[in-house]
Amino acid sequence: MGLILCIALQKRNIKSVGMHNKSIKEIINKLNYGDKEDMFLQKLSENVEYGIVWHKVKLGYNLSGRLYREKREKFYFIKNESSNYVGALLVMEDLDDLHAYVLKRYRKQGHLFKAMTRVILPHLFKNKKEIRITINESDLGEKKYKSSKRSALSLGFKSTDGFEFHLSISDIQLTNDINIKIYKMTRERVKELQQKMVDLANEVAKIDDEFKMTLGSIPKLEEAKRVLKEYSGIKLENEYDKLLKKSNRIS
Numbered sequence: 001m002g003l004i005l006c007i008a009l010q011k012r013n014i015k016s017v018g019m020h021n022k023s024i025k026e027i028i029n030k031l032n033y034g035d036k037e038d039m040f041l042q043k044l045s046e047n048v049e050y051g052i053v054w055h056k057v058k059l060g061y062n063l064s065g066r067l068y069r070e071k072r073e074k075f076y077f078i079k080n081e082s083s084n085y086v087g088a089l090l091v092m093e094d095l096d097d098l099h100a101y102v103l104k105r106y107r108k109q110g111h112l113f114k115a116m117t118r119v120i121l122p123h124l125f126k127n128k129k130e131i132r133i134t135i136n137e138s139d140l141g142e143k144k145y146k147s148s149k150r151s152a153l154s155l156g157f158k159s160t161d162g163f164e165f166h167l168s169i170s171d172i173q174l175t176n177d178i179n180i181k182i183y184k185m186t187r188e189r190v191k192e193l194q195q196k197m198v199d200l201a202n203e204v205a206k207i208d209d210e211f212k213m214t215l216g217s218i219p220k221l222e223e224a225k226r227v228l229k230e231y232s233g234i235k236l237e238n239e240y241d242k243l244l245k246k247s248n249r250i251s
Helices: 021-032 111-124 142-155 187-214 219-231 236-250
Strands: 039-043 048-062 065-079 085-092 097-102 130-134 164-168
Touching: 021 039, 021 048, 021 065, 021 085, 021 097, 048 111, 065 111, 085 111, 097 111, 111 142, 142 164, 187 219, 187 236
Parallel strands: none
Antiparallel strands: 039 048, 048 065, 065 085, 085 097, 130 164
16 A cells, blocks of 8 residues: 545645644554643554544744644554554645555554455545545656555556546445544543543633733633633533443443
8 A cells, every 4th residue: 555545525635734744643653652642543443444633733933933723634544463653644624635554664564454454444435435546646746646656556556547536435345444432531530520520720820810910801811711710510420321331321
């Protein structure tokens, strides 16, 4: 499977992709170190996990240094037989694109291809009837373009112009190894989240105080402070018990 697979509904330059390979590599390395902070994943198979990742994206520089913003992204993460994370597929919902990256030492071993055919494509087709890929040689360069094209064709995509590739669920025989395993949070984690809500309400209250003491009151900020104070009083442990009971009953 090639290094890059870009699935899109419109032509774009690869440089405009919000998530760069370097950032994806950093997230994969964090997972391999056991650091899953701000990552909320569910197991789809022995070798594929799917979920949401909050991470910092570099915007540029100013006089103070690098500028970042926090971004919420959906990912498929791919593991090998030794349970090492070897690659990832980023779901760029704002562009209706996919961007794949495999760690260099694990490339050309079939990890991405197997994950795509057995798990990822079946999972994507639960909400899609067709996937269209655009592979632009001017964006990728000749070598990566040829690699991506081979990968698309091997997965069953078809093209008449070498730029747009289409795959319909009726065109291929998909194996389905999806067996979602829900990781349930612990009561200790619920207590941590309860404190996070209290801390958030306090931070907004501090911002409100600073404006009041320097420039004046902001009605929307006052409203946010009141709402957050109310929500920070939610007893998450009680809600946790209700959800846990419901989940156990269903399972």
